[in-house]
Amino acid sequence: MVTEKFTVKNEQGLHMRPAGVLSKTAAKYPCEVKLNVGDKQINAKSIMMIIGGCIKCGMEVEVVCNGEQETECLAELKELFLSGFGE
Amino acid sequence: MIQGIGASKGYGVGTIVRIEETDLSFEDKKITDVDAEVARFRKAVEDFTEKTMDMAAKMREQVGEKEAEILEGHVIMVSDPAMADEVTNQIKDGTCAERALWNVCDMFIQIFSMAEDELTNQRVTDVQDMRNRLLKILLGKEEVDISQVPKGTILAARDLTPSMTVGLHKENVVGILTEVGGKTSHSAILARALEIPAVLSVPDIMQTVKDGQEAALDGDLGVVILDPSEEEKAEYHAKRDQYLKEKEALRALVGKPTITADGKQVELVCNIGKPQDSDMVLERDGEGVGLFRTEFLFMDRTNTPSEEEQFQAYKQVAETMQGKPVIIRTLDVGGDKEIPYLNLEKEENPFLGYRAIRVCLRQKDLYRAQLRALLRASAYGDIRIMVPMVTCLDELRQVKEILGELMKELDQEQIAYNKEIKVGIMVETPAASLMADLLAKEADFFSIGTNDLTQYTMVVDRGNAQVAYLYSAYNPAVLRSIAHVIACGNKAGIPVGMCGEAAADEKLIPLLLAYGLDEFSVSATSVLATRNTIAKWTIEEAKALAKEVEGLGTREEVEKLLEQRKK
Numbered sequence: 001m002v003t004e005k006f007t008v009k010n011e012q013g014l015h016m017r018p019a020g021v022l023s024k025t026a027a028k029y030p031c032e033v034k035l036n037v038g039d040k041q042i043n044a045k046s047i048m049m050i051i052g053g054c055i056k057c058g059m060e061v062e063v064v065c066n067g068e069q070e071t072e073c074l075a076e077l078k079e080l081f082l083s084g085f086g087e
Numbered sequence: 088m089i090q091g092i093g094a095s096k097g098y099g100v101g102t103i104v105r106i107e108e109t110d111l112s113f114e115d116k117k118i119t120d121v122d123a124e125v126a127r128f129r130k131a132v133e134d135f136t137e138k139t140m141d142m143a144a145k146m147r148e149q150v151g152e153k154e155a156e157i158l159e160g161h162v163i164m165v166s167d168p169a170m171a172d173e174v175t176n177q178i179k180d181g182t183c184a185e186r187a188l189w190n191v192c193d194m195f196i197q198i199f200s201m202a203e204d205e206l207t208n209q210r211v212t213d214v215q216d217m218r219n220r221l222l223k224i225l226l227g228k229e230e231v232d233i234s235q236v237p238k239g240t241i242l243a244a245r246d247l248t249p250s251m252t253v254g255l256h257k258e259n260v261v262g263i264l265t266e267v268g269g270k271t272s273h274s275a276i277l278a279r280a281l282e283i284p285a286v287l288s289v290p291d292i293m294q295t296v297k298d299g300q301e302a303a304l305d306g307d308l309g310v311v312i313l314d315p316s317e318e319e320k321a322e323y324h325a326k327r328d329q330y331l332k333e334k335e336a337l338r339a340l341v342g343k344p345t346i347t348a349d350g351k352q353v354e355l356v357c358n359i360g361k362p363q364d365s366d367m368v369l370e371r372d373g374e375g376v377g378l379f380r381t382e383f384l385f386m387d388r389t390n391t392p393s394e395e396e397q398f399q400a401y402k403q404v405a406e407t408m409q410g411k412p413v414i415i416r417t418l419d420v421g422g423d424k425e426i427p428y429l430n431l432e433k434e435e436n437p438f439l440g441y442r443a444i445r446v447c448l449r450q451k452d453l454y455r456a457q458l459r460a461l462l463r464a465s466a467y468g469d470i471r472i473m474v475p476m477v478t479c480l481d482e483l484r485q486v487k488e489i490l491g492e493l494m495k496e497l498d499q500e501q502i503a504y505n506k507e508i509k510v511g512i513m514v515e516t517p518a519a520s521l522m523a524d525l526l527a528k529e530a531d532f533f534s535i536g537t538n539d540l541t542q543y544t545m546v547v548d549r550g551n552a553q554v555a556y557l558y559s560a561y562n563p564a565v566l567r568s569i570a571h572v573i574a575c576g577n578k579a580g581i582p583v584g585m586c587g588e589a590a591a592d593e594k595l596i597p598l599l600l601a602y603g604l605d606e607f608s609v610s611a612t613s614v615l616a617t618r619n620t621i622a623k624w625t626i627e628e629a630k631a632l633a634k635e636v637e638g639l640g641t642r643e644e645v646e647k648l649l650e651q652r653k654k
Contacts (some may be wrong), residue, residue: 007388007390009396011361011363011383012206013204013206015206016156016160016210016213017160017282020160020163022165023163024163027168043169045168045169046167046168046169046170047163047164047167048164048167048170048195050198051171051199051207051210052195052198052202054203054204054205054207054494056204056387057387057388057399058387058388060389060391072437084265084399
């Protein structure tokens with residue numbers, strides 16, 4: 001299992017577009033991908049769950065990848081978080 | 088007359104065409120052949136995806152990128168693994184596909200509508216739209232087709248969804264009325280993108296109107312008149328013609344320089360609050376950014392943004408503006424703007440207290456990070472630094488001293504920046520106004536902030552209803568202060584701009600021209616209207632008006648005269 005914490009930069013939080021990019025990317029990998037936000041745990045492969053999680057700008061998100069290709073998956077997600085999902 | 092929410096400007100007179108909602112009721116069948124039912128659901132999702140991508144492509148062509156993305160979002164939602172798994176699980180328990188879909192969507196609608204976040208709440212409409220269209224496919228029902236409505240149609244619907252508007256011929260539709268929705272709903276965004284006047288949230292509209300009934304609407308004030316009289320029809324037709332004519336006139340000003348009737352060119356730039364706003368500046372033909380407020384970077388978070396994060400934001404604006412000037416104001420915290428993690432004490436008089444540059448010069452690490460980020464970003468465009476709330480000359484000198492130190496650092500680290508970067512001040516305190524002649528010798532530019540200058544000159548808290556009547560830039564004291572600042576800047580040969588609301592006020596524009604203002608910084612939506620007003624005046628006429636105003640002693644007299652003389 002690999003984990004890393006990021007701060008959400010997107011001004012409107014992880015709304016439709018960034019949530020779409022995040023879930024699509026997570027879904028490419030066979031490993032399990034979870035987001036820990038506050039006391040919630042969210043399936044990162046589900047855009048609906050991410051939107052429902054209401055993850056706002058400035059919040060800290062812990063990304064947890066567990067299983068096959070976990071390192072590659074975390075590396076790609078890290079890039080997305082740091083670039084503000086290209087917004 | 089019925090009152091709703093005006094969501095897309097313009098006027099329309101026409102005949103109602105009702106868009107009936109398709110009956111989506113279904114029977115709860117007990118499923119025995121689970122595999123067949125799952126396959127039926129999968130097939131429906133495939134059909135949905137194909138149709139929606141088709142619609143999105145049309146939407147992109149006919150309306151715009153943002154509207155197309157709404158539809159593409161529905162495809163992403165429908166292919167959500169959590170959703171598909173849950174529907175499949177329910178079907179395996181013997182539930183039919185329709186009911187399973189309904190249940191799962193309902194769960195998400197619950198979650199989204201309970202969130203304490205407007206943006207998440209708005210996604211409820213997307214789930215509903217997606218669910219309804221998927222149900223139609225499962226039930227074998229046709230999509231509502233509104234592409235064939237005749238000329239002069241006013242559409243009446245419970246809600247207008249993106250999927251409905253695909254294929255709509257906008258020249259045939261003169262108005263939109265819906266029962267739900269607000270200024271930021273999808274229906275409002277679509278109506279504005281299509282430039283069709285719209286009134287939303289009209290109470291019980293679907294029960295009230297009949298097909299073929301005449302109606303008139305005002306998409307600005309949100310007014311609907313059913314069965315208008317001949318006079319009312321004539322009035323709305325006239326308003327519509329006038330509105331379209333003005334719009335056309337403004338459109339003709341796109342790409343033109345901002346010049347007075349006698350040929351004096353001034354700069355017309357925009358106020359923005361976040362990096363993404365710079366797209367809007369270009370879209371609306373702003374000539375640069377006259378005020379980029381940086382507070383957004385610091386608000387709604389739990390810690391200070393890093394130098395790197397700030398650098399990225401400033402660089403983004405500089406690059407988007409492609410070499411056009413970008414004036415960035417350093418952090419203006421305090422007053423009514425609170426940033427919890429800076430731990431500023433609660434004050435009796437926050438507007439007279441520890442605020443803006445006063446905070447920055449004391450919390451040096453915070454300020455150094457911002458100034459360093461600005462310097463680094465200056466390598467990517469014409470960034471200029473503006474210091475807010477200056478009251479004394481030494482504040483400007485201190486900022487320049489810090490900048491000098493940072494430049495040395497960057498030189499040593501061999502990091503690029505603009506060595507000639509301009510450093511100016513916001514003139515928004517009576518002290519700065521009175522000292523403008525000497526400040527002008529050391530500042531590279533001035534920008535007059537009329538909101539604060541009015542508040543501090545008139546000694547009035549604009550939030551206090553008892554004294555709010557004093558809060559007006561038409562007060563002779565405020566006008567004199569503005570005229571003085573501009574004269575000092577002109578004399579020292581530095582550009583003077585204005586970034587308060589007054590810069591877009593058609594009544595004040597001639598006075599500002601007469602005083603010699605060089606740069607008008609307005610909201611992106613006001614660019615063309617401001618350019619239009621400036622083009623109506625010659626400097627000579629403006630000066631004659633200023634001369635008349637000079638003799639007036641009260642706010643009412645000034646405002647009355649300016650109202651009479653506005654063009």
